[in-house]
Amino acid sequence: xxxxxxxxxxxxxxxxxxxxxxxxxxxxxxxxxxxxxxxxxxxxxxxxxxxxxxxxxxxxxxxxxxxxxxxxxxxxxxxxxxxxxxxxxxxxxxxxxxxxxxxxxxxxxxxxxxxxxxxxxxxxxxxxxxxxxxxxxxxxxxxxxxxxxxxxxxxxxxxxxxxxxxxxxxxxxxxxxxxxxxxxxxxxxxxxxxxxxxxxxxxxxxxxxxxxxxxxxxxxxxxxxxxxxxxxxxxxxxxxxxxxxxxxxxxxxxxxxxxxxxxxxxxxxxxxxxxxxxxxxxxxxxxxxxxxxxxxxxxxxxxxxxxxxxxxxxxxxxxxxxxxxxxxxxxxx
Amino acid sequence: xxxxxxxxxxxxxxxxxxxxxxxxxxxxxxxxxxxxxxxxxxxxxxxxxxxxxxxxxxxxxxxxxxxxxxxxxxxxxxxxxxxxxxxxxxxxxxxxxxxxxxxxxxxxxxxxxxxxxxxxxxxxxxxxxxxxxxxxxxxxxxxxxxxxxxxxxxxxxxxxxxxxxxxxxxxxxxxxxxxxxxxxxxxxxxxxxxxxxxxxxxxxxxxxxxxxxxxxxxxxxxxxxxxxxxxxxxxxxxxxxxxxxxxxxxxxxxxxxxxxx
Numbered sequence: 001x002x003x004x005x006x007x008x009x010x011x012x013x014x015x016x017x018x019x020x021x022x023x024x025x026x027x028x029x030x031x032x033x034x035x036x037x038x039x040x041x042x043x044x045x046x047x048x049x050x051x052x053x054x055x056x057x058x059x060x061x062x063x064x065x066x067x068x069x070x071x072x073x074x075x076x077x078x079x080x081x082x083x084x085x086x087x088x089x090x091x092x093x094x095x096x097x098x099x100x101x102x103x104x105x106x107x108x109x110x111x112x113x114x115x116x117x118x119x120x121x122x123x124x125x126x127x128x129x130x131x132x133x134x135x136x137x138x139x140x141x142x143x144x145x146x147x148x149x150x151x152x153x154x155x156x157x158x159x160x161x162x163x164x165x166x167x168x169x170x171x172x173x174x175x176x177x178x179x180x181x182x183x184x185x186x187x188x189x190x191x192x193x194x195x196x197x198x199x200x201x202x203x204x205x206x207x208x209x210x211x212x213x214x215x216x217x218x219x220x221x222x223x224x225x226x227x228x229x230x231x232x233x234x235x236x237x238x239x240x241x242x243x244x245x246x247x248x249x250x251x252x253x254x255x256x257x258x259x260x261x262x263x264x265x266x267x268x269x270x271x272x273x274x275x276x277x278x279x280x281x282x283x284x285x286x287x288x289x290x291x292x293x294x295x296x297x298x299x300x301x302x303x304x305x306x307x308x309x310x311x312x313x314x315x316x317x318x319x320x321x322x323x324x325x326x327x328x329x330x331x332x333x
Numbered sequence: 334x335x336x337x338x339x340x341x342x343x344x345x346x347x348x349x350x351x352x353x354x355x356x357x358x359x360x361x362x363x364x365x366x367x368x369x370x371x372x373x374x375x376x377x378x379x380x381x382x383x384x385x386x387x388x389x390x391x392x393x394x395x396x397x398x399x400x401x402x403x404x405x406x407x408x409x410x411x412x413x414x415x416x417x418x419x420x421x422x423x424x425x426x427x428x429x430x431x432x433x434x435x436x437x438x439x440x441x442x443x444x445x446x447x448x449x450x451x452x453x454x455x456x457x458x459x460x461x462x463x464x465x466x467x468x469x470x471x472x473x474x475x476x477x478x479x480x481x482x483x484x485x486x487x488x489x490x491x492x493x494x495x496x497x498x499x500x501x502x503x504x505x506x507x508x509x510x511x512x513x514x515x516x517x518x519x520x521x522x523x524x525x526x527x528x529x530x531x532x533x534x535x536x537x538x539x540x541x542x543x544x545x546x547x548x549x550x551x552x553x554x555x556x557x558x559x560x561x562x563x564x565x566x567x568x569x570x571x572x573x574x575x576x577x578x579x580x581x582x583x584x585x586x587x588x589x590x591x592x593x594x
Contacts, residue, residue, distance in 0.1 A: 014494060077472055102494060106474040109459035113430060113466035118555035121457035138564070139455050140358065141347035147560035191471040192502040200496035207494045248514050255514050256496070261453070262512050270593060291593050292570070293584070299574065309587055310572035311580045321581045329585065329594065
């Protein structure tokens with residue numbers, strides 16, 4: 001345990017860019033590293049990722065573990081986990097952080113099991129106390145917060161929820177040490193393969209768990225066509241469009257937009273809920289948003305219990321007025 | 334083929350009280366139900382089963398967990414296994430996945446291991462991938478649908494941030510989660526509940542499943558909750574009931590004042 005040192009951040013890529021959550025985790029890792037007097041390292045796995053090393057040289061990163069191979073172009077649990085497990089065993093970090101995304105939540109538990117160490121999912125805060133990483137997450141449907149440590153084993157592992165930590169600010173350029181990680185994978189030995197990719201979302205749009213602003217529609221929207229009203233407000237705010245389960249089930253919007261317990265848990269700066277009553281399963285997914293604005297015609301809708309600002313009224317009237325008012329306000333700024 | 338479905342019993346409501354002397358919730362007297370994500374994967378497993386296939390439901394818990402497993406039998410499982418031993422108590426995901434993996438090794442022969450995508454109480458979604466690693470099996474998470482299954486191989490559609498991927502895999506594998514978008518857990522009809530009483534039901538303890546007991550239960554748990562507490566309460570919001578135009582004006586004023594926009 002005494003030999004374990006350094007804080008590692010696993011970097012996730014989306015298409016041809018670095019996912020924003022990676023810089024949020026780096027921001028927190030630097031804070032932790034200062035407290036524990038350790039180095040911050042990033043781990044890059046992919047098919048064409050060495051070009052991103054430059055991006056990390058403005059963030060006070062000490063070391064980059066770079067593993068580049070065409071076989072890593074598609075994420076597969078078995079390739080990524082085997083490389084990481086070997087790498088961690090060789091360089092023995094003290095803390096290992098992943099984004100709590102679909103990829104991170106698939107990969108991290110596999111690695112924790114192989115390394116026989118603890119893992120905390122979906123952390124919303126991290127701190128160092130008495131040499132341990134204190135990991136905070138919500139439990140019991142958001143009714144409680146738990147502070148968790150992994151006292152006996154190393155590395156200490158956590159997945160970190162997007163959008164809750166401050167992004168790392170760019171600093172003066174440094175020269176991180178680059179360690180090229182060899183790859184020893186026989187493609188013929190793999191048990192899984194990706195045979196097809198189906199893209200349903202517009203590539204330029206951020207995934208909803210990384211959006212700063214989300215405008216969501218629910219059952220009250222009434223039809224697929226009416227989602228245009230939501231789209232227009234989202235457009236003005238440069239926001240992502242979200243939805244409740246009811247709207248997804250009705251086929252008005254794609255499932256990747258679903259906010260809630262069986263969809264995505266989000267934490268934007270501003271969440272605007274339109275025609276959403278606020279079922280428990282939806283509230284669990286959005287109630288930690290920093291500011292919540294609710295528009296619903298039912299004054300008794302549970303969404304009004306969690307909102308910061310609410311308007312009781314027909315969204316068809318209210319939302320276009322809000323769109324206009326915001327357009328005007330933002331053009332003045 | 335043989336499908337194994339791992340199920341968890343969870344509190345019916347997450348509105349629980351804390352044990353002030355220990356950093357955990359009070360579970361005594363709290364009514365429990367099957368984790369509905371687990372019931373969903375059981376129902377999905379039932380959909381792809383063909384004649385001659387077998388579904389085994391397995392759960393770790395106490396005598397109360399029997400009701401959850403009986404429900405699984407009524408919903409289509411052919412056999413149930415309850416993992417019950419004092420040594421299993423207070424397991425974290427590390428302990429739980431070690432216990433389940435040991436039990437699965439005892440079962441020995443299986444094609445697909447199903448887990449719900451997470452539990453409604455603590456919800457880490459880690460046990461499935463951890464089992465897969467311990468049994469050295471491939472895994473998929475965030476499954477959208479099972480496209481095709483045949484002896485030794487499977488084709489699965491999984492959710493990604495961009496949309497979907499089609500993954501082909503060898504069997505056996507672990508399907509760690511099929512997140513439902515809409516799901517109304519079905520209630521088994523009475524004849525099936527009665528028929529379930531006659532289905533095989535086994536109880537296994539730590540001796541039965543062998544494995545490394547130092548990795549089970551509280552002794553083997555790696556994580557420790559040092560504090561369990563209520564999140565800071567949101568301040569009571571302002572709800573505007575004015576006519577639309579006036580309401581928007583008021584809202585914009587508030588957003589300006591609070592520097593939201």
